[in-house]
Amino acid sequence: MASDQVNIKRLAQELNISIATVSKALNDSYEISAKTKNRVWDLAKALNYTPNPAASNLRSHKTKTIAVIIPDVANNFFSLAIKGIEEVARIHGYHVLIYQTHEDTEMEISFTNSLLNGRVDGILTSVSSNEYNNDYYRDLVKKVPLVFFDRVYESLQTFKITTDDYESSFAATQHLLDCGCKKIAFLFGLEKLPAGRARFSGYQDALKANEIDFDEQLILHYENLEEQNVDNIEQLFQQHHPDGIFSSIEEFIIPTYLACRNMSLSIPQDVKVLSFSNLSSAKLLNPALTTITQPAFDIGHEAAKCLFKILNNKGFDDEQNIVLKSTLIKRTSTNC
């Protein structure tokens, strides 16, 4: 585009040395004398040389690129996680590719497969909720360095970064019970995934620990349409009169508040509400919402660090589960 592209051949010609020497000098090889290295470095800087990534990748099988595969970018949790990932990648001089699956396992697999031809050095993924597809990943982890975060598959030979879903869910349920709730509805999301099931178990076990019978009727499953969720929640109230709402995913918050508003139920007087959430404005809601907040940024940070650990050690038959703690932030919506 500008004048002739500057590559190592050009540098070699100008310095009257071989291109191999230039390459090794640029890579700071021990084979090259300090004097020659400096000549190369100086000229490279003067001519504003940057190596061609395609050529380098083709030859060395290193791409300096990782991929992040997630359900949705426009989500408080995932955008924070990406932020964490991106920071670690930048420190390592790596590039970050983003793919959105829209909770569609088929698309997830399609994206993943498109990365197996050497486009990336590794993959960070948070799996889709619409299906549980352990088999695919069982093979995949053998083919490419892969780290799961938050939404993981179990018993796979790789790194998994999660949060203490069970414990935080138990604690949150206990908090509702402590506030006097007797009939706590559970708004169920991520049902097919370990994360969702752990949250559900925490809820169930907290009830059991307090000798409260589990009531199937108080479980509401997530639908993709916001209005549908509002309707469902209203129906739940009309039929079963819960005095507490435990929302296991952020997507239920707006429907819950809208339903309460529609039915003139006041939070927390008539019903106490809490939810898993990374909503920064939770404290400004009407009323301020009690949340179980996952350390989204840290999860991304940690996941990326694990991936680079694999990339540096080569041996990616390592397995490790890292569990970070979520925080229960008590606010007005669960005031006693």
Next chain:
Amino acid sequence: MASDQVNIKRLAQELNISIATVSKALNDSYEISAKTKNRVWDLAKALNYTPNPAASNLRSHKTKTIAVIIPDVANNFFSLAIKGIEEVARIHGYHVLIYQTHEDTEMEISFTNSLLNGRVDGILTSVSSNEYNNDYYRDLVKKVPLVFFDRVYESLQTFKITTDDYESSFAATQHLLDCGCKKIAFLFGLEKLPAGRARFSGYQDALKANEIDFDEQLILHYENLEEQNVDNIEQLFQQHHPDGIFSSIEEFIIPTYLACRNMSLSIPQDVKVLSFSNLSSAKLLNPALTTITQPAFDIGHEAAKCLFKILNNKGFDDEQNIVLKSTLIKRTSTNC
């Protein structure tokens, strides 16, 4: 990793034809007979062949990759924009690289420069707020297909996707005036960028149109610390008693609500508040917040479409400004 890598050489051997024929068949060249193409395609599918991106890129100078450079991923506006970009990219079979500048122009330029060696086919960018650096981009747009969105530099020979900042700002100010406000404070962000200045002008001109004197004292500049902003807003109230707040960036919302809460000012009785924002929970705030909402997803969508227009036409000395409309959503925070 698995068995021998499957490449076109392997396909050629198995089919007993030349690698050139395989390559052309895979690319559906007119030179190859239908029969041969089918043999190649069938075997390629059978062996699960996917072309090596590095080799293809090295030879053809096409990367099937675009870069998105933005200040921050964990931001409602930008994450929605990315979502729009990613969708268009997927339709075109392109990959998307993400870079965060953290509002730092130096990092922005560093990222951008690292992409000029053929790593991407084009760049989408929303520039940092900490500096106005037209010069750099004046050269850049000649070197690489580039599309600006939302935060643009003016008078550059390329595509720019923006929103009607001036008009929506004017309308929002008019709305506050219509609700009876006499002293409207302006919370100023993006001051160095055309977007921020247009919002400010819209505010000023609306005042002028209503024969209200502009008061420098009612302007508050954004600080990076949330608490600092809270303090500043409280001070603003104590010293100048505004009856309306026009926040030109989303980041002022929480500080504004907190300041009002701290000072026991009730919205909208004591002061009416509105803000530029893509906060999905705006309607659930206490009180529900009137917003000027930018079509973030559409902006990303449109920006990506423009970039692909450039990539397909080759001629990227085209210039075009596309202006999308923001929406003023009136809610309780500006009730009369």
Next chain:
DNA sequence: AATCGTAACATTAACGTTTATGTTACATAA
């Protein structure tokens, strides 16, 4: 029948690196 055009392939040279394998010159060891 000789010529030409062209469909359908093959040969081969890139693209810009990295790296395995030479090749020197010179210091050191035997």
Next chain:
DNA sequence: TTATGTAACATAAACGTTAATGTTACGATT
């Protein structure tokens, strides 16, 4: 002295594509 080791470079072969150029066979044209 000769052999040996090694520092510091050069040569050349990959990596897996694409594309410019060659080749062949065969039907159409004159």
